[in-house]
Amino acid sequence: MKKITLSALFLILATAFILPVIATIATSFYGERNFTLQNYTDLLFDAFAFYPAFWNSLLYAGVIVIVQLFVVIPCAFGFANASFKGKGILFIFYIILMMMPLQVTILPNFIGLRDLGLIDTRLAVILPAIFSPFGVVVINQYMQGMNNSIIEAARLETNSIIKIIFHTVIPQVKICIFAVAVFIFAESWNMLEQPMLFLRSTNLQNLSVFISESGSYAGNILFPASVFFFIPVLILYSFFNNYLEKGLTFGELAK
Amino acid sequence: MRFLRKLKSWNMKCIYLLIPSLAGTFIFFVIPFVRVIYYSFIDNQFRRNFVGLDNYVQTFQNEFFQLALQNSLLLIVICIPVLILLAIIISLVLSYGIKTLRKTRAAFILPMLIPTASVAEIWRLVFTGETVLPVYTLFIWKNIGICVILLTAALTAIEPEIFEAAKMDGAKGIKLHKRISVPLILPTIIFTILLSIVNSFRVFKESYLFYGTNYPPSHSYTLQFYMNNNFLKLDYQALATSSVYTMILVIILVLVCFGLQRRYSR
Amino acid sequence: MNKYISCLIVFFLIIFLFVSCKSTIIDEDEFIEDIFENINMMFETDIQDYDFIYQMKNMVSGVYAFTVSDNGELYFSNWIDEGVVNEIIDVFDLNGNIIDTINLSQFAWDIALDELGISEDELENLTEPITISLDSFLPSSMTIHDNFIYFTERNQFGSTSTRVFYYNIENEELKIITTLESFTNVRNIVFSGNFLYLHGRDVELLQNTNRPHILFGDSVKSVNLITGDIETVFDESPIGIAGMDDDELMVYAYDENEGFYFLKHGTDVRIYNNLRNSINNFYFNMFGDSSIIYSFGDFLILTTLDESDIERELARDLYFLSSKPFVARSGFLFYNTHSGIRRICVREMTLGTVLNMAHTDPGGTAYYTPVPVLPALGIQTRNMSIGYYDLAFRILSGDNEIDIYYLHSQHDISDNIRRRGAFYTLNDIPGIWEYLDAVFPYVRDAALDENGDIWMLPIALDTTLFLYNERLTAEFGIDIDSINTFKDLTFVINDLRERNIPVDSGAQYEWFFDRYFYQIMRNNNGFNRNDFRTMAEFFYDYINFVKGEWSFQNSQFLNANDFAYDEYFVEIDGRRLWDWRGRYLFTPQSLSLSRFNINLALSHEIYDDEMFFEQLKSMYDGTGVYNHIPLNYIHNRYMKFPSISGMAESDITVEFIAVNPNSNNLDEVIEFLTRLIEYQMNLENSFILKDRSTYTDRHYINDVYGILNYKDNFIRFSISSDLIYDDFRAFLGDEITLDEYLNRVEFKINAYLNE
Known part of the structure; x- marks a missing residue:
């Protein structure tokens, strides 16, 4: 009995959380007091800026995630396994950098990018995001709990550190890496201020910017655009979900 | 000897791995950071006279900075515990609960993917701006996703043998989780707390769109509004100093969290 | 589950890819490049950029009508303000220097007498009072041929007749050629052979059609310059006309079933234009060499009249352009922007420094932000409309793209620029101290900051x-x-x-x-x-x-x-x-x-x-x-105006120019401001300079001066009322009490002032 009420409560909680999402989807079909596809046609056929924005978002998020993983995984591994003076302080410094609110850093960031001549290019948005300290901090977190014996064993077999990482480390923290990847993807996907301020040309803007300016297009396209906004990440996440499900067979034993 | 050399080179190799990240972070994060510090010591962007700690004193004494700080801290103190508790419960259920409940995973992840603009619209239909409730709920709603992701990922890393062992000791149900699962992922929990604190300082767009103005009611006037308004008034110094203050605050929190983490990890 | 999802993804991606390929965004700069590409292709030239912007002085609104003579002189018409409003035509030479200003208003009296059929002498001996209309005849379409400017007047509200004038440049004479009844909004006037052809709204046609659209109800009329006969030449939805080199008339028209086509007057041959287009508001102009550039709505199409070329669709598909009519003549392409005419040199390329002038529209409830308009000073300025946050960001980041700011004392950011020192000090600009002494004292006070430095140049009062x-x-x-x-x-x-x-x-x-x-x-x-x-x-x-x-x-x-x-x-x-x-x-x-x-x-x-x-x-x-x-x-x-709050002084606001200290073109800026100051000082009539009016016989002008001269006037740099507008509305609508409203306002105002 208790289980059922608890489960019911949980379901209610889940519904409460998803309500705004459903509201967004519902409103996207709403116009003139009844169900209509008008908003979608306004978006897909009249608001031409939508498509480049969509692909740009995909491009930025995709590139950022992939390159960041290549940068971050070795770095986190290094943090976990190397020892040198000041490592702790360096790590704390990383966390501090992570903390800086965007409003403050965006201006000096802009000046820096301008000095490098990157303003109004795609790199202005991609490069700073790649080196975000977030990935390092989080994955390092997960790497702490790694099984070192496997690594030791691998070291005896080969000298190539890359191979070691690839074969021994990644499998262990695969899920965590994937979780972080999804998160980074979502963050990059949601990026708003940086594209707005670092990119001047309309054809380089991403979907978040498009949505924030959706008022200036004809028709009510805010909600359909929002729906298209979260679909790709949802799809990505559903892959992760299935993957995660598979890895949770052990969890069943915990009941 | 050979072993020592190997050790040394292993260490060096690990250090080499840090270089790309360090280089990038240096260019794109450290330098802006240093710039911000520099700006906090000059009188304004155009005359660039060094004024020492005057800006810091001014900001500290500014009643609106104090109000903003207070509101931001209030948000943290109230929302974070609620958020984390909720996230833990949800993660546990999603990881170990019955299959149907597990399928509701998406419900908690989606909020973080919805663009703020549309959410603000919906929130406005439901809430009025009399209290801080809309902002708090919005914050919790949006951040549950990342917390759940991180916590569930951590839970999967728990070796199943531990559960077997605990079961044999007779523990089951909620007790099992309270005693075993939660403590095991405590480092991640602490980290999630930290992350949420960082995110709490980012709640600006939501608040701004909800209230539709740069000057919300006094109960919602947070640090971001303080900073944004000063930005529009071309007073970058207020931003720089208030963000340094925020950072100092956060550093303290970080050190505390780290200390706790060291205590609890094995 | 996975399979379904992947199929769905692939499906969506395909659709997206398909539709994406069909869409493009071209912003104005890209569009200009495309024009150059086409022009270069057609004329075998090598231009890279527009080379000039002509601007009018004291303009009251945008450029009205313009035309270009065969030797490249640009004529354009507008109202200007010099204490009283006059209709004028400015004439610029090839180098952008103004060589003449034709004041049309001075002929109002003569034209009025002419129309009444009375001579000056007869006027003296009138026994009964008569009414004399001093009309304004602002050219709404113009063309020039052989030292004569032919133009039609802009219709007064409600009027359905249009007068056609000619102005003899040599004798400086203005005369009415004829009056076209039931014909308005003349879009285009063309001189060809001995005829003037006019394209405008035909009131009778309009009344007979039930289409509300601009395409229907237009006609082309001709005026025989020798006999004065008026004829309707074409009335089947004409869209534009052009004079051809052989003294013939080319018409571009619309057939409901077939689409757009070209037709040479006097023949039946139609050349159809197979372009994808939608019926919208449009303007259009053609030029010789068998080429056409025409725009409708936001689209601009470049094409040729050559039969084969049209079928080949030389015209690029759709471009975005926020401009209106343009003219191509004697090797230049001119088109109308908000505040002046842009000239693209087709035959040769010349470039000069262009100063970027930023103005911002903070939005807001009551304030109307005029687009800055400056006189033609020989230095080109390019208007940039920049949003509020963007402007703050640029200023703080030391942006050097903007050279000067054209702002208003009512903008929040004006005060902030002054307080934070985000300006280039103007103390050393030649003539500026004399200028400040010549303006009203409170304007001078507003132009100085607390250190006594000049931070802005005041241009106009309101x-x-x-x-x-x-x-x-x-x-x-x-x-x-x-x-x-x-x-x-x-x-x-x-x-x-x-x-x-x-x-x-x-x-x-x-x-x-x-x-x-x-x-x-x-x-x-x-x-x-x-x-x-x-x-x-x-x-x-x-x-x-x-x-x-x-x-x-x-x-x-x-x-x-x-x-x-x-x-x-x-x-x-x-x-x-x-x-x-x-x-x-x-x-x-x-x-x-x-x-x-x-x-x-x-x-x-x-x-x-x-x-x-x-x-x-x-x-x-x-x-x-x-x-x-x-x-x-x-x-x-x-x-x-009666003080709304009970204060004694009038609230006066000022438009001004401030200089970006990080501009790369400070020398040109200083030169520009020097010329501007000289221009302002030489105005015969001005509401910003003390005692500067030649119309002292007009008592209403004296009234205005009296108001501006009031000793206690001062210019405030204020915060925007938008801050509390929503709360005010809530109070008026009884959503909140008076005390609640006052508390909120107190919080907001204190926050703004003391953050």
Whole structure:
């Protein structure tokens, strides 16, 4: 009995959380007091800026995630396994950098990018995001709990550190890496201020910017655009979900 | 000897791995950071006279900075515990609960993917701006996703043998989780707390769109509004100093969290 | 599950890819590049950029009509303000220097006499009063041929006839060629052979069609310059016309079933244009060499008339351009931007430094931000409209793209620029100290910061005036001198209402709110609870615009600013005929707008009712043709607008230029400002300089000077009333109490001032 009420409560909680999402989807079909596809046609056929924005978002998020993983995984591994003076302080410094609110850093960031001549290019948005300290901090977190014996064993077999990482480390923290990847993807996907301020040309803007300016297009396209906004990440996440499900067979034993 | 050399080179190799990240972070994060510090010591962007700690004193004494700080801290103190508790419960259920409940995973992840603009619209239909409730709920709603992701990922890393062992000791149900699962992922929990604190300082767009103005009611006037308004008034110094203050605050929190983490990890 | 998802993804991706390929965004710069590409291709040239922007001085609104002579001289027409508003045509040479200004207004008297058929002498010996209309004839379409400028006038409101003029450049003579009845909005005038061809709205055609669209109801008429005969040449939905080299006429028209086509007048051969297009508002111009550039709505299409080329669709598909008509002549392509004409040199390439001038529109309830317009000084400026946050960001980041800012004292950011020192000091600009001594003292004060440095160059002033008709208000028993505050005014208005005299309360409630707020903020000294309480109570009781007690009446016929007017009508054959413009008792008027409306301000007074009756009768003579109401300005007076808050001084605002200290073109900026100062100092009539008017016989001008000269005037740099507008509305609508409202306002204002 208790289980059922608890489960019911949980379901209610889940519904409460998803309500705004459903509201967004519902409103996207709403116009003139009844169900209509008008908003979608306004978006897909009249608001031409939508498509480049969509692909740009995909491009930025995709590139950022992939390159960041290549940068971050070795770095986190290094943090976990190397020892040198000041490592702790360096790590704390990383966390501090992570903390800086965007409003403050965006201006000096802009000046820096301008000095490098990157303003109004795609790199202005991609490069700073790649080196975000977030990935390092989080994955390092997960790497702490790694099984070192496997690594030791691998070291005896080969000298190539890359191979070691690839074969021994990644499998262990695969899920965590994937979780972080999804998160980074979502963050990059949601990026708003940086594209707005670092990119001047309309054809380089991403979907978040498009949505924030959706008022200036004809028709009510805010909600359909929002729906298209979260679909790709949802799809990505559903892959992760299935993957995660598979890895949770052990969890069943915990009941 | 050979072993020592190997050790040394292993260490060096690990250090080499840090270089790309360090280089990038240096260019794109450290330098802006240093710039911000520099700006906090000059009188304004155009005359660039060094004024020492005057800006810091001014900001500290500014009643609106104090109000903003207070509101931001209030948000943290109230929302974070609620958020984390909720996230833990949800993660546990999603990881170990019955299959149907597990399928509701998406419900908690989606909020973080919805663009703020549309959410603000919906929130406005439901809430009025009399209290801080809309902002708090919005914050919790949006951040549950990342917390759940991180916590569930951590839970999967728990070796199943531990559960077997605990079961044999007779523990089951909620007790099992309270005693075993939660403590095991405590480092991640602490980290999630930290992350949420960082995110709490980012709640600006939501608040701004909800209230539709740069000057919300006094109960919602947070640090971001303080900073944004000063930005529009071309007073970058207020931003720089208030963000340094925020950072100092956060550093303290970080050190505390780290200390706790060291205590609890094995 | 996975399979389904992947299929769905692939499906969506395919659709997206497909549709994406079909869409492109081209912004204006890319579009310009494309034009160059095409022009270069057609003319075998190598231009990279536009080379010139011509700008008018003291422009009241955008460029109206323009044309180019065969030797590349540019003529363009507009109203300008030099104390009174005149219609002029400016003439520029190939290098962008102004070589002549033709003042058309000076001919008003002669033309009026001409139309009445009276000579000057006969005028002396008149026994009965007559009415003389001093019309404005602003060219709405122009062409030039052999030292003659042929133009049609912009139609006055309600008029359905258009006069065609010619101006003899050598003799400096202006004459009417003919008047076209039932023909308006002449879009294009072309000289070809001995004919003038005109493309405009045909009132009769229009009445016979039930299509509301601009395509239907146009026709092309010809005027034989020798005989004066008028003929309708083409009336099947013409879209544009052009003169061909063989003295023929080419028409571009629209066939409902077949689409767009070209037709040479006198032949039947139609050449169709197979371009994807939608019917929208458009303008169009053609030029020789068998090429056409035409725009409609936001699209511009470049094509040729050559049969084969059209089928090949040389025209690129769709471009975005926010411009209007343009002309190509003698190796240049000219097109109209907001504030001037852009010239693209097709034959040769010349470039000069262009200064980027940023102006911002902070939005807001009541304030109208004019697009900056500067005189032609030989240095080109490019207007950039920049949003508020963007501007702050650029200033803080030391942006060097913007050279100068054109701002207004009512913008929040103006004060911040001054306080934070985000400007280049102008102390050393030649002539600036003399200029500051020549302007009103409070303008000088506004231009200096607390260190005594000059931080901006004031260009123009604006304030709100109160226009009233001396005679009529006396007739209606209104004591103008007793109206000092807005409250006094509301009593007068209520009194008039009770006497059933039509009063329009005006739709600009936000403007009153804004003015009141501006006045009580007293230069940002802080929140004064009593002031705000008084303001709130006053609005709640008298101008509660949320509760709809003040509403807009008769909007289509009256200036939105009207307060009170005297309705006048006559009964003819049982029909009541209204003088839709009434006679003003009083109305508010902005100084800057009043320059534009000064002709309007001069109207509505007649000598006696008999005459008025006759005039009105003649207005309704069956054909619905309107003539002007006669003008006599002697009874129009200006007063300072009643203080809304009870303050004594008028609220005056100033438009100014400030310089970006990080600009790369400081030398050119300094040169530009030097020339601008010289220009301002040499104005014959100006409302920013002390004692600078040649129209001292006009009492209303003296009135305005009196107001501007008031010793206690000062210019405030204020915070925006938008800060509390929503809360104010909530209070007026009873959503919150007065105390709640005051608390909120206190918080917000203190926050703004003290953050």
